[in-house]
Amino acid sequence: MSMLTGEVNGKRVAMVCGIPMDVENCPVRDVMDNIGGKWNSLMILSLADGPLRFSQLRRLIPDISQRMLTQTLRDLQRDGYIHRTVYPTQPPSVEYALTDLGRSLLGLLKHFVDWSVENHGAIRAAREVYDAEA
């Protein structure tokens, strides 16, 4: 992980790991802008065990609004993490499933889940110290 200042399109920009952290040229930002959203990674985790329908997701994540559920699913579909299938039943049901890309990302997210559980205590402790002295 080395950082230096590099040149992209004649502009000086910060480099992290040899990747331009520039606003337009940074793949990390481009990816993060989607999956870093409030609901996006939770959605991918929720689909880990298999496809779910719209209303199943809504029940699984009770504190998401329908509006944000729709939008999150669209965003994830657009970037290729999930696939949307409509079954012509009565009433029509819609199923959301992880793609290969989505499962690949899920592998990363699992590590993140483990890390969160391991370090949750330390974070809560740090928070209390900070709040006490402020």
Place this chain on the structure above:
Amino acid sequence: MSMLTGEVNGKRVAMVCGIPMDVENCPVRDVMDNIGGKWNSLMILSLADGPLRFSQLRRLIPDISQRMLTQTLRDLQRDGYIHRTVYPTQPPSVEYALTDLGRSLLGLLKHFVDWSVENHGAIRAAREVYDAEA
């Protein structure tokens, strides 16, 4: 990664990996709420090589407002990822450095950076397909 419905404090909640995905009781959400923010993980990556001062960070990430820079640093400090040191120089300078916890998270973020670079092409491709048919 198994998901089922479990019981926490008498309430039925979704479980992912044996972790309650409930709003109040989920360590993953608690951690993610901070580092999932727009600037937070970028900030930790920026401090990877060593401590930086406020204005150095501002120059490194030109598209962050001072207001959000201050707030992001405070949030990260509160959760124990970074440490803030004031040097009584003239004018006083303030240095931000990763803590052990911050470096631990950095390890995860590096994997994320690698994944982003590897899969950026696939994501852009998926995006174009989606935009074309919509």
Place this chain on the structure above:
DNA sequence: AAGAGCAAGTCTCAAAAAGAGACCATGTGC
């Protein structure tokens, strides 16, 4: 000596994003 610039922020106001909840068409069970 006057003016500019930097340090690390705070403050205010405007714009964007998110949340709450009504509404839609269609069909089933009671």
Place this chain on the structure above:
DNA sequence: GCACATGGTCTCTTTTTGAGACTTGCTCTT
């Protein structure tokens, strides 16, 4: 006939974020 389910959209309000001026004290330039 009534309530409920399906997968959403629409509008309204609240919360977040962004843009940019302002601060205090010191140094550097002219």
